[in-house]
Amino acid sequence: MKKYILTLDEGTTSARAIIFDECGNIVSLAQNEFTQIYPKAGYVEHDPIEILSAQYSAITECIIKSGLTADQISAVGITNQRETAVVWNRHTGEPIYNAIVWQCRRTAGICEQLKRDGYEQYIADTTGLKIDAYFSGTKIKWLLDNIEGARELAQRGDLLFGTVDTWLMWKLSGGKIHATDQTNASRTMLYDIHNLYWDKKLLEILDIPECMLPTVQKSGSNYGSIDIMGVSLPVCGVAGDQQSALFGQHCVNAGDLKNTYGTGCFLLMNTGETAVSSQNGMLTTIAATVEGTPTQYALEGSVFIGGAVIQWLRDEMKLIDNAAQSEDCARAVNDSAGVYIVPAFSGLGAPYWDMYARGTICGLSRGANRNHIVRAGLESIAYQTNDLITAMQNDAEVKLGTLKADGGAARNRFLMQFQADISNTTVSVPENAEATALGAALLVGITAGIINTKDIKNINSTSTVFSPQINNDTRNKLLNGWKSAIKSTIEFTKE
Ligand code: ADP
Numbered sequence: 001m002k003k004y005i006l007t008l009d010e011g012t013t014s015a016r017a018i019i020f021d022e023c024g025n026i027v028s029l030a031q032n033e034f035t036q037i038y039p040k041a042g043y044v045e046h047d048p049i050e051i052l053s054a055q056y057s058a059i060t061e062c063i064i065k066s067g068l069t070a071d072q073i074s075a076v077g078i079t080n081q082r083e084t085a086v087v088w089n090r091h092t093g094e095p096i097y098n099a100i101v102w103q104c105r106r107t108a109g110i111c112e113q114l115k116r117d118g119y120e121q122y123i124a125d126t127t128g129l130k131i132d133a134y135f136s137g138t139k140i141k142w143l144l145d146n147i148e149g150a151r152e153l154a155q156r157g158d159l160l161f162g163t164v165d166t167w168l169m170w171k172l173s174g175g176k177i178h179a180t181d182q183t184n185a186s187r188t189m190l191y192d193i194h195n196l197y198w199d200k201k202l203l204e205i206l207d208i209p210e211c212m213l214p215t216v217q218k219s220g221s222n223y224g225s226i227d228i229m230g231v232s233l234p235v236c237g238v239a240g241d242q243q244s245a246l247f248g249q250h251c252v253n254a255g256d257l258k259n260t261y262g263t264g265c266f267l268l269m270n271t272g273e274t275a276v277s278s279q280n281g282m283l284t285t286i287a288a289t290v291e292g293t294p295t296q297y298a299l300e301g302s303v304f305i306g307g308a309v310i311q312w313l314r315d316e317m318k319l320i321d322n323a324a325q326s327e328d329c330a331r332a333v334n335d336s337a338g339v340y341i342v343p344a345f346s347g348l349g350a351p352y353w354d355m356y357a358r359g360t361i362c363g364l365s366r367g368a369n370r371n372h373i374v375r376a377g378l379e380s381i382a383y384q385t386n387d388l389i390t391a392m393q394n395d396a397e398v399k400l401g402t403l404k405a406d407g408g409a410a411r412n413r414f415l416m417q418f419q420a421d422i423s424n425t426t427v428s429v430p431e432n433a434e435a436t437a438l439g440a441a442l443l444v445g446i447t448a449g450i451i452n453t454k455d456i457k458n459i460n461s462t463s464t465v466f467s468p469q470i471n472n473d474t475r476n477k478l479l480n481g482w483k484s485a486i487k488s489t490i491e492f493t494k495e
Pocket of ligand 1: 261262263264306307308309310311323324325326327407408409410411412
């Protein structure tokens with residue numbers, strides 16, 4: 001009899017449910033968007049009850065569409081938007097406030113204070129993170145400080161905290177499961193990623209009672225059972241979206257790396273059992289592993305403006321009608337004719353870290369046309385990714401493996417070839433683009449004994465591979481041009 005795995009893929013804008021069979025094939029998929037709440041500039045919230053109902057109706061639709069019944073599903077996995085914080089009352093099950101979303105900047109002031117108090121090094125050493133409003137810790141503090149009566153309730157043990165995985169499991173188990181996995185815990189800025197426990201000193205600094213926090217488990221482990229359409233099903237895999245994609249892309253050895261080419265890009269490199277601390281502004285984070293195997297770590301870096309540069313060329317510059325057309329433009333010319341776009345629309349991230357930088361177009365000659373500019377836009381995604389890859393390689397001192405690509409812009413074959421050329425590495429794009437949901441399904445598959453560990457590498461192994469096709473001279477010339485463009489960009493806003 002066939003075995004099926006249900007994955008809840010709870011993203012930032014929508015909740016999806018996907019049923020995989022034991023070979024990792026997608027049997028059925030359903031998706032529901034939920035409201036993005038922007039109470040004021042820089043604030044982003046979600047309604048936790050709406051997330052729950054969007055997720056639950058995606059689950060029921062997905063199961064009905066599959067033609068299966070819930071009791072034919074063996075186990076459940078969850079992958080989720082990371083860092084987003086929910087606090088609720090354990091007696092009533094009611095959230096005390098909306099979920100504060102990872103993008104929300106309301107706790108920037110708390111972060112500045114932590115820096116002034118000299119905690120940067122301690123936080124980096126303990127949690128692997130740079131102090132930032134992005135992570136959950138300061139969001140919890142904000143809720144306890146700002147919601148009337150919250151601190152007293154928390155101190156009495158009446159409030160619980162969770163990222164969205166925890167919230168969903170708690171609700172769907174009728175309050176029986178209050179747990180998260182190591183990858184989600186490692187994004188709270190409260191978790192000691194080396195000793196694998198909540199750090200008492202950080203809890204004290206942020207004034208967060210430990211009794212609010214969930215139990216932390218291995219990503220692939222048994223969390224207990226939740227109710228799906230009246231059937232009790234075990235949750236056997238949980239991971240934050242980026243770590244889930246790393247696992248789903250089979251990046252389980254040191255040097256393996258994946259890049260998700262979405263609006264921004266998220267590059268993660270597995271560094272094996274060593275937690276590498278970066279000299280180049282990368283984050284150190286826990287990678288997803290299954291019970292009974294050693295903890296693994298990853299370096300993480302992100303490109304702020306990835307596919308977004310293509311949206312800009314389409315919506316603001318009106319140079320293309322749709323994202324796919326960018327590939328035709330790029331292929332219509334032999335090169336970018338010396339044009340570089342540095343899309344520093346909101347500053348430059350790793351490894352430059354210049355928040356004041358703004359975008360530039362360099363190297364224009366009289367012959368530069370629309371195609372050259374569009375091509376330069378696509379190339380900028382690859383150059384920025386390459387800067388992260390180079391920084392990670394320097395940090396980790398490991399040999400670079402194949403770059404596994406996923407996300408919307410990974411459909412652009414010109415971009416994938418240019419990435420292979422410029423990074424002098426093979427780039428592989430799997431046929432099934434659902435790497436994030438697949439990661440959670442594989443964690444479940446191994447933990448529940450549905451998928452044999454030795455068969456994992458054959459799952460979603462059909463991919464398109466791009467190999468480098470340019471020589472070192474050409475590569476160096478192109479990279480030198482990019483370095484000059486970056487230099488000019490930084491220089492331009494330097495008073
Ligand atoms: P997200 O999850 O961040 O919303 P997706 O993975 O859905 O992102 O990818 C969407 C992004 O990919 C958009 O920024 C879009 O411009 C870009 N994109 C989609 N298709 C292509 C393409 N064929 N070529 C280049 N960029 C693309």
